[in-house]
Amino acid sequence: xxxxxxxxxxxxxxxxxxxxxxxxxxxxxxxxxxxxxxxxxxxxxxxxxxxxxxxxxxxxxxxxxxxxxxxxxxxxxxxxxxxxxxxxxxxxxxxxxxxxxxxxxxxxxxxxxxx
Amino acid sequence: xxxxxxxxxxxxxxxxxxxxxxxxxxxxxxxxxxxxxxxxxxxxxxxxxxxxxxxxxxxxxxxxxxxxxxxxxxxxxxxxxxxxxxxxxxxxxxxxxxxxxxxxxxxxxxxxxxx
Numbered sequence: 148x149x150x151x152x153x154x155x156x157x158x159x160x161x162x163x164x165x166x167x168x169x170x171x172x173x174x175x176x177x178x179x180x181x182x183x184x185x186x187x188x189x190x191x192x193x194x195x196x197x198x199x200x201x202x203x204x205x206x207x208x209x210x211x212x213x214x215x216x217x218x219x220x221x222x223x224x225x226x227x228x229x230x231x232x233x234x235x236x237x238x239x240x241x242x243x244x245x246x247x248x249x250x251x252x253x254x255x256x257x258x259x260x261x262x
Numbered sequence: 263x264x265x266x267x268x269x270x271x272x273x274x275x276x277x278x279x280x281x282x283x284x285x286x287x288x289x290x291x292x293x294x295x296x297x298x299x300x301x302x303x304x305x306x307x308x309x310x311x312x313x314x315x316x317x318x319x320x321x322x323x324x325x326x327x328x329x330x331x332x333x334x335x336x337x338x339x340x341x342x343x344x345x346x347x348x349x350x351x352x353x354x355x356x357x358x359x360x361x362x363x364x365x366x367x368x369x370x371x372x373x374x375x376x377x
Contacts, residue, residue, distance in 0.1 A: 180364060186303075192352060192368035199361050236303060242364060249295065249307035249318055250366055 149174045149241050151253035159259050160229050167214070168224040168256050170239030176200075178244035181222040183213070186255070187235040195237075198222055226258075234260045265289050266369035268353050274375045275343055283338045283372045285353030292358045293317070294336035295366060296328060299350040308351075311336055312358055343376045350374070 150173040160166040172181065183195040198206045198213045206213040214223040226233055236257050240250040266287045275281055287294065295318075296308040310318040311330040325341040336353060353369040 178360075180361065182365065184368075190350065190373070191370045192354075194365055194367060197362045197365055238305065240305075242366075244360060249310060249320075250297075250305075251307075252305040255303050 149176070149179070149243060149251045151239050151241050151251055153239055153253035153256050155256045156254070157257045157259070159261055162231060162260050162262050163228055165225060165227045166229050166233075166258065168226075168237050168239075168258065170222045170224065170253060172220050172222060172239075172241050174220075174241065174243070176243050180242040180244075181213070181215070182240045182242065182250065183211070183222075183224045184238045184240060185233075185235045186238065187232075192238075196224065229260050231260050231262060234258060266353055266355055266367050268351075268369040268372050270372060271370060272373050272375075274377065276377055277343055277345060279343050280339070280341045281343060281374070282340070283351055283353075283374075285336045285338070285369055287334055287353075287355040287367075287369075289355055289367060291355035291367075292333050293356050294330065294333070295354040295356075296336065296338050297352040297354060297368075299352060299371070301349070305352070309336075309338075340374075343374075345376050348374055348376045 152171045179200045181198045185193045196208045210227045212225045236255045238255045239253040293312045295310040309328045314330045330336045350371045354366040356366040357363045
């Protein structure tokens with residue numbers, strides 16, 4: 148069974164600072180995918196970034212990067228130069244290698260950017 | 263050009279009623295999912311369909327019945343609604359693949375309130 152742990156229920160960060168959201172995972176599969184989603188107060192789930200377990204480089208998408216440490220089973224999301232619009236819930240999720248498989252989500256981190 | 267759409271966005275109903283939520287995706291994906299987000303924001307898979315065929319059926323009461331008339335649509339019908347069914351229901355879709363192509367894209371969610 149797969150498990151995702153997000154240990155930070157809430158974080159407050161000053162605008163323009165970088166922020167790291169923690170995510171650790173547990174799986175016995177050698178192949179898996181890791182995802183981060185953002186859920187603003189409006190409620191939609193927005194895909195941010197993907198990291199494959201065999202990817203050699205850390206994933207980056209604009210201001211988002213993923214600090215992937217496979218041996219530690221961690222996949223932390225780094226947001227550079229935070230903006231007020233980054234205030235939201237952030238979910239880490241994992242998907243096993245099988246086709247059509249579900250995402251297993253962590254409990255989320257509520258990020259608040261302070262002006 | 264909405265990618266994954268759900269209707270209605272809000273649904274308020276009495277206990278014991280039957281209701282349906284509709285989902286449509288125009289991304290050309292062949293796999294669709296229903297997730298439930300509870301009051302603590304925890305997201306959990308309910309069902310997934312691939313090309314109209316049921317693939318995942320988590321431990322969900324029989325009162326919940328998904329229906330996929332074609333691979334672009336996945337509806338959720340709920341019979342005899344109970345107070346505990348109050349939640350946000352998300353539809354999602356993805357390609358039937360692995361790696362980054364397996365990214366699931368979510369609809370805006372349907373907030374169901376059972377009185």
